[in-house]
Amino acid sequence: xxxxxxxxxTTGARTGRNPQAPExxxxxxxxxxxQQDRAAVRQRLELAVVLAxxxxxxxxxxxxxxxxxxxxAAAAQAGSQxxxxxxxxxxxxxxxxxxxxxxxxxxxxxxxxRIFGLSSWSILVPQALMGVGSAWxxxxxxxxxxxxxxxxxxxxxRAALLAAAVLALTPVATLxxxxxxxxxxxxxxxxxxxxxxxxxxxxxxxxxxxxAGVFLGFGFLAKQLQVLLVVPGFALAYAAAAPGGLPxxxxxLAYAAAAxxxxxxxxxxxxxLTPAGMRPYIGGSQNNSIxxxxxxxxxxxxxxxxxxxxxxxxxxxxxxxxxxxxxxxFGGQVAWLLPSALILAAGLLWVGRRAPRTxxxxxxxxxxxxxxxxxxxxxxxxxxxxxxxYAVALxxxxxxxxxxxxxxxxxxxRQAAAAMFLALAVAAAALxxxxxxxxxxxxxxxxxxxxxxxxxxxxxxxxxNKFLRVRSVQRATAVLxxxxxxxxxxxxxxxxxxxxxxxxxVSAGPAPGFGxxxxxxxxxxAGGRNASGRGTGQGFTGQGLQQATPGGTGGxxxxTPGGTGGxxxxAPGGAWISRRPRRGHGRSPRRTYxxxxxxxxxxxxxxxxxxxSSRCGL
Amino acid sequence: MAALxxxxxxxxxAAAVVGSNNAAGYQLATELxxxxxxxxNGTDPSPTLAQFQDLVTQGKIHYFISGGTLRxxxxxxxxxxxxxxxxxxxxxxNIGGTTLxxxxx
Numbered sequence: 001x002x003x004x005x006x007x008x009x010t011t012g013a014r015t016g017r018n019p020q021a022p023e024x025x026x027x028x029x030x031x032x033x034x035q036q037d038r039a040a041v042r043q044r045l046e047l048a049v050v051l052a053x054x055x056x057x058x059x060x061x062x063x064x065x066x067x068x069x070x071x072x073a074a075a076a077q078a079g080s081q082x083x084x085x086x087x088x089x090x091x092x093x094x095x096x097x098x099x100x101x102x103x104x105x106x107x108x109x110x111x112x113x114r115i116f117g118l119s120s121w122s123i124l125v126p127q128a129l130m131g132v133g134s135a136w137x138x139x140x141x142x143x144x145x146x147x148x149x150x151x152x153x154x155x156x157x158r159a160a161l162l163a164a165a166v167l168a169l170t171p172v173a174t175l176x177x178x179x180x181x182x183x184x185x186x187x188x189x190x191x192x193x194x195x196x197x198x199x200x201x202x203x204x205x206x207x208x209x210x211x212a213g214v215f216l217g218f219g220f221l222a223k224q225l226q227v228l229l230v231v232p233g234f235a236l237a238y239a240a241a242a243p244g245g246l247p248x249x250x251x252x253l254a255y256a257a258a259a260x261x262x263x264x265x266x267x268x269x270x271x272x273l274t275p276a277g278m279r280p281y282i283g284g285s286q287n288n289s290i291x292x293x294x295x296x297x298x299x300x301x302x303x304x305x306x307x308x309x310x311x312x313x314x315x316x317x318x319x320x321x322x323x324x325x326x327x328x329x330f331g332g333q334v335a336w337l338l339p340s341a342l343i344l345a346a347g348l349l350w351v352g353r354r355a356p357r358t359x360x361x362x363x364x365x366x367x368x369x370x371x372x373x374x375x376x377x378x379x380x381x382x383x384x385x386x387x388x389x390y391a392v393a394l395x396x397x398x399x400x401x402x403x404x405x406x407x408x409x410x411x412x413x414r415q416a417a418a419a420m421f422l423a424l425a426v427a428a429a430a431l432x433x434x435x436x437x438x439x440x441x442x443x444x445x446x447x448x449x450x451x452x453x454x455x456x457x458x459x460x461x462x463x464x465n466k467f468l469r470v471r472s473v474q475r476a477t478a479v480l481x482x483x484x485x486x487x488x489x490x491x492x493x494x495x496x497x498x499x500x501x502x503x504x505x506v507s508a509g510p511a512p513g514f515g516x517x518x519x520x521x522x523x524x525x526a527g528g529r530n531a532s533g534r535g536t537g538q539g540f541t542g543q544g545l546q547q548a549t550p551g552g553t554g555g556x557x558x559x560t561p562g563g564t565g566g567x568x569x570x571a572p573g574g575a576w577i578s579r580r581p582r583r584g585h586g587r588s589p590r591r592t593y594x595x596x597x598x599x600x601x602x603x604x605x606x607x608x609x610x611x612x613s614s615r616c617g618l
Numbered sequence: 619m620a621a622l623x624x625x626x627x628x629x630x631x632a633a634a635v636v637g638s639n640n641a642a643g644y645q646l647a648t649e650l651x652x653x654x655x656x657x658x659n660g661t662d663p664s665p666t667l668a669q670f671q672d673l674v675t676q677g678k679i680h681y682f683i684s685g686g687t688l689r690x691x692x693x694x695x696x697x698x699x700x701x702x703x704x705x706x707x708x709x710x711x712n713i714g715g716t717t718l719x720x721x722x723x
Contacts, residue, residue, distance in 0.1 A: 067646050071658065074642030077649060091638050094630045094651035096665070099638070100658045118649060281664035283638070283657035286694065288664065504639060 043157045047139060050161055054135050054168040057497050058128035058177045063120045064500035068180045071504060072106065073123050075099045076180070079110025080118065086110045088271065090280045100284025100297065102267065104221035105182035123180050130188040131168070131177025137188075138396050139164040141195040142403045144202060145360040149352075150411055162482065163403025170395040171492035171508035172333035172388070179501060182222045183392050189219035190230055191396045194367050197234045201363045204243040206252060212238075213256035217263020224298040226393065229378055231260075233370020241363035268294070305383035324380040325391065331436050332509040334391035334398070336489045338376070339432060340425040341398040344405025345369040347421025351412050364404055371397035388507045410478060413465050423463030426481045430455020433488035442510030443491055454484035621713050622648050622681060629722055630678040634670070636660040636697045640685065653679065655700055661693030670700045674721045682708070682719040 067073040071091075079086035081093035088095065089103025099106065108126050116122035143160035150156050167173055176183045193215035200208035212234065219227035235253055242249045271279065271290045285292040319327075326335045348365050355362055375393050379386060405425070412418040430452050437448035461468060461477030468474065495510040622644060626632045632650035635641050641654035655670070656662050665673065673679050682704045708719040 067642070070642035070646055071638050074638075074645040074652075077646060078651065081649075081651075091641060091654045091657075092631065092645060092651040094653070096631065096651075096653040097638075097657050097662065118646070281657070281662065283654075283662055283664075286663060 039154065043154070046157070046161060047136075047164075050139075050164050050168070051132055051136055054164070055128065055132050057168060057174060057493060058131045059125065060497055062124045062128065062178060065124065065178065066120055066500065066502050068120070068124060068178075068502050069504060069506075070502070071099065072109070072180045072182075075103075075106050076109035076113050076123055077118050079103070079106050080113035085280070088280050091283065095280040097281040098283045100293065101182055101223060102221040102290075104218055105180075105185040105223075108185065109180060124178065127180055127184040128177050130184045131173060134173075134177075134188045134191045134396060135164040135168045137191045137195045138167050138399050138403070141191075141198050141364070142400055144195075145198055145364040146404055146407060148202075149359075149361045149408060152411075155407055155411060159403045159407035161403070162406055163399045165486065166337060166402045166489075167395050167399035169486055169489045169493045170334060170336070170392070170398065171489055171496050172392045173395045174493040174496045175333070175501065175506060175508035176389055176392040178497060179389075179506060181389065183389065186219050186222040186227060187392055187396060189215045189222060190227060190371070190393070193219065193230070193234060194371070194396065194400070197238055197367055198360065198364055200252075201238060201241045201243075201358065202360050206255065209238065209242075209252045209256045210259045213259030214263045217260040217265075220260075220264035221267055224294050225302075226375075226390075229375045229393075230371045233374060234367055236370065237363045237366035240366065241358050241360070243358055302384035302386070303378070303382045320381045320383055322380055325376055325394075326432075328439060329388045329507070330391055331432075332439065332492055333388050333507060334394050335432055336436065336492075337398050337402050337429055337432075337485065338372070338394065340429040340485065341372060341401035341405070342369070343421055343425040343428060344409060345372075345401045347409045347418060347425070348401075348405050350421070351409060351415060351418050361404065361408065364400060368397040368400035368404075372401065387505050389505070406481075410462075413462065416466075419463050419465055422481075423459045426455055426462055426485060427459035429485040430459065433485070437488055437491075440510050442495060447487065447491065451484050451487050454480050454487075458484055619644075619647050621718065622650065622652075625722075626650050626680065628677075629680040630673075631680065633681040633683050633718075634679050634700075634721075635683040635685070636701060640683070644683065656694065656697030659693065660697045661695075663694035663696045665700070666696050667699040667703055671703070677722050680720070680722045682721050684710070684717040684719070 075085075075089060075091050075098075078090050078093040082090070082095065084090070085093050085095050086107065087103070089098045089101065089106045091097055091099055109123050112122045112126050139160040141160075142163040143156045146156035146159040147153055150159070173187070176187070193212045196208045196212035196215060199205075200212065216227055216231060216234075235256075238256075239246070239249050239253060242252070244252075268290055271282070276288055281288050282290050282293055284297045324330055325338060345365050345368070348361055352359060352361050372394055375397070379390060379394075406422070409418040409422045409425075413422060433455065434448050434452040437443060437451065458477050458481035461473070462481060465474060465477065468477070492509045496508040499511055622632045626648070630651065631653045632648055633641075633644055634653035634655050635644065636655045637660040638654035638658045641652040645652040653665075655665065657664065670679075682701075684701065684705065704719050704721070708721060711718045711720065
């Protein structure tokens, strides 16, 4: 097997990588500047359509949720009336007591209420826009990593679009970006940090390393220690894959850590240094201490279940265990593509195992994969307060892995391993969707069977693509795989958007009346979940699927007509592996900069314009 | 609600009620500060009974609204003490199904 793909790989290295290669066949799409621009314009339009669709999903009928979580809505109102209340995150404008979180997300809502007046919309629209922003950042992160790896900007664009669509359609993301908990800002900031880390791996600019730390620090001010779950993985990715020697990388990591500490610490210090009589009581603590809140109630207490003053407790938060994310409570929120994302991540690591140390794809897998694994495992095993909506923190990781993995493995599908990982991922998505859709009666039985049939067919098509070389069949396989994998989450997301959500504890998916039992721990009234998710779902479904499709892995578009799959400008091996021989030198900063000068544009824009020609340092 | 709003400018807090979610509802309806006694779960020791009594003496709180539910077995019982003190020293009024105590003058 190894020898089978070594040959084209080496050829690819010669043809695809040599700047002066006379044998480089200009693709139809990149011959004329006008056509290049047209391709770039088209990609922007497709991105705009996906982001606009996300905005509609997150903004539609938002007013129906009323105050959503009145606890935070009231604090936003307080912050709009009084700057001290705004700064400390007080529940009331007279500064009696704060919410049991730091105030970063209230800063934004409070400003919005101050500017636009108190209403559902002034509180919830910023949250929805954070969702659109997160999808956009996932798009940028994935496209940036996939561009050099695929050697084809259009493919990279599709991988990124798929990732953005996966994030947008994760039901719990639809829930939380239509809600006013701090989770929306936390997800936005963690995604921004992931983007900054990946960019610093590719660009070797101190600025982005520092910014990653700043984003994480402010993530702490959104929801305290939860942000730390992604930090080890981000640091590992940077330490392993960034350019330069190890000592230099470690020093830069220390800068990032310092930036993180300063970004979070200034506020903690301000609170600690303000005499207790001049500030509100720190809600959620027993001793009026922000440190106690951080380390106890919202810290270690969450892991051990030892949280003084909490409601429930004991086993009131469901049974911790490896399968918690697939339980009735959590499954419909986030589990749809969770195993598939991990399978695709494994596939990326395997297929790219010979890539150089600085490979952006491997760095991406470490960033997104560690994010999903660490956060997912902590959520699975923590004994303290946990709610199903926390799972929104997993969504960008799943999205990044899915977009990158699906498209890159599809590009390399001629390799048996890549085809196998793809087939497994698609089959896993189909089986889980079949199971999850079986827990509700909201959509009728046909949907789960269609998803199962379509998904398994697509999985077989991906696994056996060697024997199905007809281009239209390959294309149909890719489209079917995407449609089948996203249909379930899409249905749940539309149901989520169609219902008003309010109260302290909310969950995504069709209304409980449809039999997705086990929602939310007892003792709290989720409240307000009365509308049916049916009916209105229909028109949306068609629209959403169309948006998702252009983001698809229709990688066979690179084939020359009548070709055997994936032989366009680059050999089937693609630039990812074939670039290896020269990459060790090629990634040095000096080379990047010199190429940037030659191109005269930022590298990313350059790639978009020149489709991976040597002028961009590809 | 009209009762909460009337004369609110004379008070720092239009009302006090146990638990942040209860307070939030009144605060969003009136856009006036409503004290969440005991914080989110009603189990934080803020304010203490003595602090609350001081604030009442200073005339800073207009109403106490009963009905905050205490769900936790752990944490402070300051909120419960306050509720008890109010019910023993003030006269309840029933306005629209809600029990109010007038603390202010």
